[in-house]
Every structure is written in C-alpha cells, then in structure tokens.
Amino acid sequence: MSRYLALPLFLLLSVGGGALIGLSVETGGWYAELAKPSFNPPDWVFAPVWGTLYILIGVAGWRVWRAGIGTAQKLWWLQLALNVAWPPVFFSAHMLGAALIVILALDAAVVAFVAAAWRTERVSALLFLPYLAWVAYASLLNAALWWLN
Structure with a gap:
C-alpha cells in the first residue's frame, strides 16, 4: 500500500x-x-x-506503520481497541x-506505545503525549465518578 494512501486510511480509522x-x-x-467532581x-x-x-x-x-516498528504497531492497535471499548462500558x-x-x-x-516508539520513531511518541495526558485526566475523572456514585 502506498504510504500516502495509508495516511488517510489511518486518519479515517482513528x-x-x-x-x-x-x-x-x-x-x-x-x-x-x-454526582461529578469539581x-x-x-x-x-x-x-x-x-x-x-x-x-x-x-x-x-x-508513522509507526511506515517505519515498520512491530511492537509499537501492536500497541497502537491495542490502545485503539481499549479506546473503542471504554465508551460502551x-x-x-x-x-x-x-x-x-x-x-x-x-x-x-499508551505509556507502552510511547516507550516502544521513543527510540526509533520519536515523533510518534511525542504525538501520543497529549493523548497520555488526557487519558490520565480521564482516568482520574472516571475514578472520581466511580467513587462519588
């Protein structure tokens, strides 16, 4: 598959x-x-x-697909599956x-993806840092909602 055709497919997927x-x-x-936290x-x-x-x-x-980083690719798919699983649950x-x-x-x-991509595909790892920050915040919010309700 052409790397330029793959980018729109990855964007469409995510x-x-x-x-x-x-x-x-x-x-x-x-x-x-x-009941919601402050x-x-x-x-x-x-x-x-x-x-x-x-x-x-x-x-x-x-980017990790294009670079052929197998571990990071697997972790990318894993985080996507977990991301899709959370809202229905x-x-x-x-x-x-x-x-x-x-x-x-x-x-x-997400942490594992960042670690796997850091050495050979740092841009991908950096692209995941805002995601990591938001998911960590969302985790705290989820925990607070569970505690309050």
Whole structure:
C-alpha cells in the first residue's frame, strides 16, 4: 500500500472510529444525573479535545506503520481497541468500575506505545503525549465518578 494512501486510511480509522463511537453511545441523561467532581469539564470540551487527539493518534499510527516498528504497531492497535471499548462500558453499560479498569489498561497501553516508539520513531511518541495526558485526566475523572456514585 502506498504510504500516502495509508495516511488517510489511518486518519479515517482513528477519527472516523472515534466519531462513530461518540455517536453510538448516549452520553446525556444518565451521565447528567451523576454526582461529578469539581474538576469535571463542561460537556462542550470533549468533542474538540477528542477530535484533535484522534488526528494525532492516526498520524502516530501511520508513522509507526511506515517505519515498520512491530511492537509499537501492536500497541497502537491495542490502545485503539481499549479506546473503542471504554465508551460502551462507561456510557451504555453504566459500569463505572469496569470502565475504570478499561481506562487504566488504556493508560498502560499508551505509556507502552510511547516507550516502544521513543527510540526509533520519536515523533510518534511525542504525538501520543497529549493523548497520555488526557487519558490520565480521564482516568482520574472516571475514578472520581466511580467513587462519588
């Protein structure tokens, strides 16, 4: 596959997949009724943050694929699977504890990706740092919501 054709496919997979998950889970009623911590962001923050992160995730995935870094590629797919798994567990199943386990696994996968890519594909590792920061924050938020509810 051409490396220039692959980039749009990686972006479609990450951005399109993220949008599809966002549209397929109902985040309103049940979530609105939860007791929230003081550091809970307003709802409008999530779409632009995730939209930006999904672009970074897609570019990083394309770069490690292009570089042929097998371990980083596997970790990229793992983090994507965990990223896709979290919203239905949290928003659809209302399983805050199980969602916390999923997002902590996502944290670990993102850290592992950064470590695997750091030496040979540093740009990809750096592209994942905002993602790591956001997922760590989301993990803290998930833990607080589980504790409060």
